[in-house]
Amino acid sequence: MKFWRTPLDIDKLQIPRGELHILKERCKGCGFCVEYCPKGVLELSDEFNSKGYHPPKAVKPEECVNCDLCELLCPDFAIYCVRAEAGEKEVSN
Amino acid sequence: MSAKVEEQVREEHPLEKILRMDRIPHIWCPTCGLGTTVTALSSALEQLQLDTNKVAVVSGIGCTGRVAGYMKLDSFHTTHGRAVPFAVGLHIARPDLKTIVFSGDGDLISIGGNHFIHTARRNVDMTIICVNNFIYAMTGGQVAPTTPLTAKAATTPYGNAEHPFNLPLLAASSGAVYVARWTALHVRRLTVAIKEAIQKPGFSFVEVIAPCSTLYARINKLGTGLDLMKFYHDNSVIRHGADLNDVDIDFQSKIVVGKFVDIEKPTYIDCLNAGNKRAFGDKYKPYGGGNGDN
Numbered sequence: 001m002k003f004w005r006t007p008l009d010i011d012k013l014q015i016p017r018g019e020l021h022i023l024k025e026r027c028k029g030c031g032f033c034v035e036y037c038p039k040g041v042l043e044l045s046d047e048f049n050s051k052g053y054h055p056p057k058a059v060k061p062e063e064c065v066n067c068d069l070c071e072l073l074c075p076d077f078a079i080y081c082v083r084a085e086a087g088e089k090e091v092s093n
Numbered sequence: 094m095s096a097k098v099e100e101q102v103r104e105e106h107p108l109e110k111i112l113r114m115d116r117i118p119h120i121w122c123p124t125c126g127l128g129t130t131v132t133a134l135s136s137a138l139e140q141l142q143l144d145t146n147k148v149a150v151v152s153g154i155g156c157t158g159r160v161a162g163y164m165k166l167d168s169f170h171t172t173h174g175r176a177v178p179f180a181v182g183l184h185i186a187r188p189d190l191k192t193i194v195f196s197g198d199g200d201l202i203s204i205g206g207n208h209f210i211h212t213a214r215r216n217v218d219m220t221i222i223c224v225n226n227f228i229y230a231m232t233g234g235q236v237a238p239t240t241p242l243t244a245k246a247a248t249t250p251y252g253n254a255e256h257p258f259n260l261p262l263l264a265a266s267s268g269a270v271y272v273a274r275w276t277a278l279h280v281r282r283l284t285v286a287i288k289e290a291i292q293k294p295g296f297s298f299v300e301v302i303a304p305c306s307t308l309y310a311r312i313n314k315l316g317t318g319l320d321l322m323k324f325y326h327d328n329s330v331i332r333h334g335a336d337l338n339d340v341d342i343d344f345q346s347k348i349v350v351g352k353f354v355d356i357e358k359p360t361y362i363d364c365l366n367a368g369n370k371r372a373f374g375d376k377y378k379p380y381g382g383g384n385g386d387n
Contacts, residue, residue, distance in 0.1 A: 023106065028123035031319050036278075053123070072136065072280040075128025076118060077106045 001091060013091040018066025019084040020058050026078035029053030033070035033079050039063040042070065111135045111145065113165045121156060124318025126277030126303030130224055131160055133280050133301075134195065137287040138166075148191045151180040153200035156231045156305075157224045160195040174204030177212050180219050188362055188381030191291055192219040198239040199229045202258055206238070213267035213296045218360040220290045221298045223260065226305035234308035241344040245312045259341040264298040265354045266337075271297035272354035274340070276325040277304065279350065286352065295360045302348060315345075 007013065020041070027049060034042045034056050041064050045057035056079070058064070064081065071080045112135070121127045138148060150168040152161035153176035161168035167190070171179045176196045184192045194201070201209055201223050212219070227244065229235040234247040239260065243252040261272045271293045273286040283301060290297035304310060304321035315321060325348065332340075333351040340349040359367070366379040 021106075026118055028118075030124040030317075032124070032129075032322065035319060035322070069280070071107070072132055072284075073129055073278075074132070075121065075125055077108055077112065077128065077132070080106050 007091075010091055015089045015091055016066045017062075017084040017089070018064040018068075018081040020061060020064055020070075021080050021082065022055060022057070023078045024049045024055040025051075026076050027053055027055035028076050028078075029055065030075060031056075032073040032075065036069055036073055038067060038069065039065060108132065108135045108139075111138060111165055113163055116163055119163055120159060122305075122307045122318075124304060124306040124322075125156070126226070126301070126305075126318065126322075127157060127160070127224060129277045129280060130222070130283070130301050130303060131163065133283040134160075134193070134222065134287055135164070137284045137291065140284070141288055141291060143191060143291075147189065148193065149180075149183055149187075151176045151183065151192065151194050151196075153196040153205060154231070155197040155200050155229070156226070157195065157197035158200060158231075174200055174206075174208065176200060177205050177208040177221070181208075181212055181215075181217050184217055184219055185362070185381075188218070193222065193291065194219060195222045196224070197230075198223055198225040198227070198260070199237045202260060202263070203238045210263070210267040213264055213269045213298070215361045216268055216270060216295045216358055216364075218294050218362065219296060220287070220293075221264075221296070222287065222290075222301060223298065224301045224303050225260065226303050226309055227257075228305055228309040228312075230305045230308050234312055241342055241346075244309075244344045247308070247312065257342070259337070260300045261298070261340050261353050262337040264296075264300075268296065268358070269298045269354060270295035270356050270358050271352075272300075272337075273298075273352045274300040274302070274348075274350050276302040276329055276348060276350060278322050278325045279329070282331075282350075289352075289355070293355070295358055302342075302350075313344075 041060050042056040043059045044054045066083045148166050150164050152158040154173040161170045176194050180192045180194045229237050236246040236249045239257050240253045265272045275283040290299050304318035306318035329348050329350050331351050362381045369377045
């Protein structure tokens with residue numbers, strides 16, 4: 001991460017990690033989560049669910065920072081994020 | 094099925110405790126903005142930590158009218174346009190409940206328009222969430238009183254010739270104490286606005302601009318709901334406290350969003366108690382939530 005000024009508490013900061021859960025059968029393939037994920041974690045997959053939509057898949061799951069935007073934007077309650085304690089990264093300049 | 098397999102199969106979305114999961118998946122089209130608005134309301138209720146037995150959701154008819162059926166709260170699905178009068182009765186009978194009217198523009202402003210302005214005038218303590226998709230979506234895309242000038246609808250194939258309502262101005266001039274407008278894309282700001290509206294004593298109004306992919310976007314050749322979301326992203330202007338005469342929406346124009354009005358005014362029950370106390374003195378026992386002094 002690039003800072004214009006190094007934060008004074010940089011040694012205490014941790015980048016949160018999230019664990020994505022995609023409920024594929026509920027998805028209607030609108031693509032809101034794919035479009036608005038700030039980290040570009042998601043992508044529409046090639047597989048079909050039983051309704052014939054392409055649910056998203058996590059292509060870079062380790063990049064997820066648990067911002068919950070996908071969960072808030074999903075109109076079908078088909079994706080959510082939980083905080084993963086393991087694998088939190090230290091912030092480095 | 095063994096317990097272990099069941100545990101793997103059953104993944105629980107955090108909102109499942111506030112939704113009637115036996116009715117999900119909902120009937121809304123892919124890329125409709127309504128599900129996002131329901132998420133905003135649900136997260137607002139969760140963040141306020143309100144007792145779900147003390148919240149009632151009332152809806153009218155239409156796509157948005159389905160919300161009452163999907164939320165695991167005390168809810169009522171009224172006839173067309175009558176969500177507001179039902180909610181007024183509910184509020185007067187049970188002032189301890191937080192009454193939320195969640196309905197669409199056609200239901201609240203067109204058919205229920207008279208109820209809407211008079212409830213705002215009386216400042217009845219309730220929260221109105223009006224999802225504005227610019228069209229009567231469930232019945233096939235007929236022109237609504239919020240359809241922008243020149244926009245096409247099923248009944249105006251050559252473009253709408255009528256001026257639309259400016260909903261924040263209508264609500265504020267009728268007497269609403271809290272008026273905000275956000276789009277379905279501004280989920281976090283919308284959640285904050287709904288939280289403030291629920292906590293505000295008096296008639297609070299939140300307009301949510303939501304994409305309608307199957308009708309409004311298709312008839313006007315605007316792409317899908319995702320394209321409309323991108324349009325909101327590029328064309329929303331946040332202007333808190335904006336002059337409400339400037340916030341009307343033209344076809345594909347800039348959308349002014351923000352918190353426009355946040356004032357204090359005695360609510361209907363407060364005024365009722367104060368009036369009766371003036372008339373009857375100590376013989377009168379104040380009714381409901383108000384203490385009768387103000």
